[in-house]
Amino acid sequence: MLLGVHVSIAGNIREAPERAHKLGCNTMQIFSRNPQQWRDDFLLSGDIAEFRDKRDRFGIKSLFVHIPYLINLASPNPKLYGVSIKAYIEDIREAGLLKADYIVTHMGSHKDTSEKEGIRRFVRALNMIAEKTRNIPVGILLENTAGSGSWIGYKFSHHKEIIAGIKHKENVGLCLDTAHAYLAGYDISTEEGLEGILNEIDDSVGLELLKLIHLNDAKGKLGSLHDRHEHIGKGGIGLEGMKRIVNHPKLRNLPFILETPKESAADDIMNLSVVRDLRDKK
Numbered sequence: 001m002l003l004g005v006h007v008s009i010a011g012n013i014r015e016a017p018e019r020a021h022k023l024g025c026n027t028m029q030i031f032s033r034n035p036q037q038w039r040d041d042f043l044l045s046g047d048i049a050e051f052r053d054k055r056d057r058f059g060i061k062s063l064f065v066h067i068p069y070l071i072n073l074a075s076p077n078p079k080l081y082g083v084s085i086k087a088y089i090e091d092i093r094e095a096g097l098l099k100a101d102y103i104v105t106h107m108g109s110h111k112d113t114s115e116k117e118g119i120r121r122f123v124r125a126l127n128m129i130a131e132k133t134r135n136i137p138v139g140i141l142l143e144n145t146a147g148s149g150s151w152i153g154y155k156f157s158h159h160k161e162i163i164a165g166i167k168h169k170e171n172v173g174l175c176l177d178t179a180h181a182y183l184a185g186y187d188i189s190t191e192e193g194l195e196g197i198l199n200e201i202d203d204s205v206g207l208e209l210l211k212l213i214h215l216n217d218a219k220g221k222l223g224s225l226h227d228r229h230e231h232i233g234k235g236g237i238g239l240e241g242m243k244r245i246v247n248h249p250k251l252r253n254l255p256f257i258l259e260t261p262k263e264s265a266a267d268d269i270m271n272l273s274v275v276r277d278l279r280d281k282k
Contacts, residue, residue, distance in 0.1 A: 001246075001279055002061060002255040004028040005268050013043060013098075014050040021058035023268055027255040028060055029104065032094050035068040038083065039090060048097050055099070062255050064141070064212060065095045067105040073125035074108030074118035074152055084108075085125050089132045096136035102211060104141045104175050107153035107162070118152045123165035130168045141175040141212055146183040146227040154184040154225075156204040163205050173209045174201065177259075178245060179216035182236050185223035189241035198250055207250060215256040215275065217242065231260050231267070232274045243278040252279075 004025035007016045013032065020028040033039055055063065068091070071084040088105075095103050110118025126140070142162065147154030159174060166172055176197075178188060187193035201207055217235030219228035233239035245251060260271045 001252070001276070002027045003258075003272065003275060004060075004255065005258045005260075005272065006030070006066065009033075012047060014047045014054065017051060017054035017058050017060050020060055023272060025272070026059055027062040027064075027257065029064040029066055029257045029259075031068060032065050032091060032098065033068065035066070036070065037068075038070060039087060042090075043094060043097070052099055062102075063098065063100045064255070064257060065091070065098065065100045065103050065138075067091060067103055069106075071105075072108045073105075074110050074122045076111050076113045076117070076121070081121065081125070085128055088125070088129050092129065092133045092136055092138055092140075095138045096133075100138050102139040102141045102173070102175075104143055104212065104214075106143055106145060107151070107158065109150045110152060111150055115152055115158070118150070119158060119161050120165075122152065123162055126162070126172075127165075127167050130166070130171075134168065137171075139171040139173055139211070141173050143175040143177055143214065144180050144184070145177075146180040147185070147225045148227055154180070156200050159201075160204040163209075173211040174205065175212040175214060176201070176210055177214035177216060178237060178242075179214070179218040179229045179235070179259075180227065182218040182222060183220055183224055183226060183228070187222055188245065189222075189237045191244060194241070194244055194248065198248075210251075210254065213245070213251060213254050213256045214259055215242070215245065216259050229259055229261060232258070232271045232278075239274075239278065242275070246275060246278050247280045 004027035006029045075081045145151045145153040186197045217230040219230035
């Protein structure tokens with residue numbers, strides 16, 4: 001099973017692979033920089049080299065870099081839109097140096113405009129980014145959202161429209177966040193609901209584009225639209241729902257990354273243990 005967590009880069013990014021290894025992870029996700037700030041420097045070549053060496057040494061098979069929260073490729077604000085594109089290009093280039101497999105991106109907020117306008121701006125931004133980074137072998141994964149506020153990406157018709165508008169589609173895929181899906185109104189706690197969302201993804205863009213599962217339980221009611229994650233089995237999806245997800249024949253060979261609450265150092269250990277116990281041994 002490919003199982004990991006979002007790992008802290010506190011102190012220095014070169015420490016992250018060993019932190020993942022100590023948790024028994026063979027895949028991992030990181031921020032390559034502070035996700036709440038615009039970039040003020042770049043990673044040092046020595047730290048990048050040590051990170052890559054440790055990733056190999058500790059058997060981290062796949063690496064995902066999550067895009068920082070400040071970036072908004074759907075923004076109607078020209079200044080924010082411009083700096084977001086610039087920052088995204090820088091982040092892809094740095095992810096390439098880290099030998100990341102994919103960048104995971106939220107799809108942005110259209111603010112006071114329409115979803116259609118937000119999607120149009122997002123597509124235009126991705127096409128501009130692709131032209132500047134075509135020689136960098138890092139894919140882009142579009143993550144579904146919980147649908148709060150003016151965020152796009154809470155239904156897969158958005159993904160369909162975006163992918164249809166992208167000129168270079170070969171490196172674009174999907175990341176399915178289970179908590180976001182439940183909070184957006186997909187009842188994946190049931191067998192019928194899980195099959196329904198997988199069929200919708202397949203009909204919209206093709207299930208082969210699904211490359212990563214953010215495995216999180218949901219804190220809140222079905223369709224509440226509030227983006228809140230819960231410990232595995234303790235939220236609306238529940239243990240039975242989570243068990244179906246990690247063992248589903250169309251999902252079980254994908255990487256699973258946990259973004260569950262981290263109130264103490266023991267929380268990742270607990271959640272990883274629960275997931276491993278849910279996995280059928282085949």
